[in-house]
Amino acid sequence: MGAPVTNFEINTTDPAKARQFYTDVLGWKMNYMPENNYTFVDTDAGGKGIGGGIGPLRGPAPFVTMYIVVPDITAVLAKATKAGGTVVFPATKVGPTTTIGLFSDPDGNVIGLTDGK
DSSP, X not given: OOOOEEEEEEEESOHHHHHHHHHHHHOOEEEEEGGGTEEEEEOOSTTOSOOEEEEEOSSSSXXXXXXXXXXXXXXXXXXXXXXXXXXXXXXXXXXXXOEEEEEEOTXXXXXXXXXXX
Protein backbone atom coordinates (compact mmCIF):
# COMPACT_ATOMS: atom_id res chain seq x y z
CA MET A 1 0.00 0.00 0.00
CA GLY A 2 1.22 3.50 -0.81
CA ALA A 3 1.65 6.43 1.56
CA PRO A 4 -1.31 8.86 1.79
CA VAL A 5 -1.13 12.63 1.29
CA THR A 6 -2.49 14.25 4.44
CA ASN A 7 -2.16 18.02 4.04
CA PHE A 8 -0.44 20.87 2.20
CA GLU A 9 1.80 23.66 3.43
CA ILE A 10 2.74 27.06 2.06
CA ASN A 11 6.14 28.23 3.36
CA THR A 12 6.68 31.93 2.84
CA THR A 13 8.79 34.91 3.84
CA ASP A 14 5.61 36.75 4.92
CA PRO A 15 2.98 34.42 6.48
CA ALA A 16 0.62 37.31 7.36
CA LYS A 17 0.56 38.50 3.75
CA ALA A 18 -0.02 34.92 2.53
CA ARG A 19 -2.91 34.45 4.99
CA GLN A 20 -4.62 37.57 3.67
CA PHE A 21 -3.96 36.64 0.04
CA TYR A 22 -5.45 33.13 0.27
CA THR A 23 -8.42 34.35 2.32
CA ASP A 24 -9.17 37.03 -0.29
CA VAL A 25 -8.59 34.83 -3.34
CA LEU A 26 -9.92 31.42 -2.24
CA GLY A 27 -12.08 32.12 0.80
CA TRP A 28 -9.99 29.90 3.08
CA LYS A 29 -10.54 30.13 6.84
CA MET A 30 -7.42 30.79 8.90
CA ASN A 31 -6.58 29.70 12.46
CA TYR A 32 -3.44 31.66 13.34
CA MET A 33 -1.30 30.29 16.20
CA PRO A 34 0.90 33.24 17.30
CA GLU A 35 2.97 31.12 19.69
CA ASN A 36 4.63 29.39 16.74
CA ASN A 37 3.85 31.83 13.89
CA TYR A 38 1.85 29.11 12.13
CA THR A 39 -1.62 29.12 10.59
CA PHE A 40 -3.84 26.09 10.15
CA VAL A 41 -5.92 26.42 6.98
CA ASP A 42 -9.47 25.16 6.58
CA THR A 43 -10.27 25.30 2.88
CA ASP A 44 -13.97 25.44 3.83
CA ALA A 45 -14.80 23.05 0.99
CA GLY A 46 -17.59 21.05 2.62
CA GLY A 47 -15.44 18.04 3.48
CA LYS A 48 -13.77 17.82 0.07
CA GLY A 49 -10.02 17.94 -0.34
CA ILE A 50 -7.46 18.32 2.45
CA GLY A 51 -6.56 21.09 4.86
CA GLY A 52 -3.18 22.64 5.27
CA GLY A 53 -1.06 25.34 6.78
CA ILE A 54 0.85 28.54 6.16
CA GLY A 55 4.14 29.07 7.92
CA PRO A 56 7.56 30.66 7.82
CA LEU A 57 10.37 29.31 5.66
CA ARG A 58 11.77 25.84 6.29
CA GLY A 59 14.50 26.03 3.72
CA PRO A 60 16.27 28.59 1.57
CA ALA A 61 13.29 29.81 -0.47
CA PRO A 62 9.47 29.91 -0.40
CA PHE A 63 7.73 26.73 -1.51
CA VAL A 64 4.44 24.85 -1.49
CA THR A 65 4.49 21.22 -0.47
CA MET A 66 2.29 18.31 0.42
CA TYR A 67 2.82 16.11 3.47
CA ILE A 68 2.81 12.35 3.17
CA VAL A 69 2.27 10.01 6.12
CA VAL A 70 5.11 7.50 6.56
CA PRO A 71 5.97 5.20 9.46
CA ASP A 72 9.66 6.20 9.67
CA ILE A 73 10.60 9.71 8.54
CA THR A 74 14.35 9.21 9.00
CA ALA A 75 14.30 6.06 6.87
CA VAL A 76 12.40 7.77 4.06
CA LEU A 77 14.77 10.78 4.16
CA ALA A 78 17.67 8.32 3.79
CA LYS A 79 15.94 6.64 0.81
CA ALA A 80 15.35 10.05 -0.79
CA THR A 81 19.01 10.97 -0.40
CA LYS A 82 20.15 7.63 -1.83
CA ALA A 83 17.83 8.16 -4.82
CA GLY A 84 19.30 11.59 -5.63
CA GLY A 85 17.24 13.89 -3.41
CA THR A 86 18.37 16.26 -0.67
CA VAL A 87 17.21 16.64 2.93
CA VAL A 88 15.76 20.14 3.34
CA PHE A 89 14.61 19.80 6.99
CA PRO A 90 15.61 16.76 9.07
CA ALA A 91 13.09 14.75 11.11
CA THR A 92 12.06 17.23 13.82
CA LYS A 93 9.38 17.15 16.49
CA VAL A 94 7.18 20.23 15.83
CA GLY A 95 4.34 19.62 18.25
CA PRO A 96 3.52 17.52 21.27
CA THR A 97 3.11 14.40 19.12
CA THR A 98 3.95 15.44 15.54
CA THR A 99 7.27 14.96 13.77
CA ILE A 100 7.97 16.22 10.25
CA GLY A 101 10.82 16.13 7.74
CA LEU A 102 11.30 17.62 4.28
CA PHE A 103 13.29 16.53 1.24
CA SER A 104 13.66 17.81 -2.29
CA ASP A 105 13.56 15.49 -5.27
CA PRO A 106 16.24 15.69 -8.01
CA ASP A 107 14.28 18.54 -9.68
CA GLY A 108 14.08 20.57 -6.46
CA ASN A 109 10.42 19.88 -5.61
CA VAL A 110 10.01 19.87 -1.82
CA ILE A 111 8.04 16.99 -0.29
CA GLY A 112 6.98 16.88 3.35
CA LEU A 113 6.85 13.79 5.52
CA THR A 114 4.87 13.33 8.73
CA ASP A 115 4.36 10.51 11.15
CA GLY A 116 0.61 11.21 11.01
CA LYS A 117 0.21 11.82 14.72
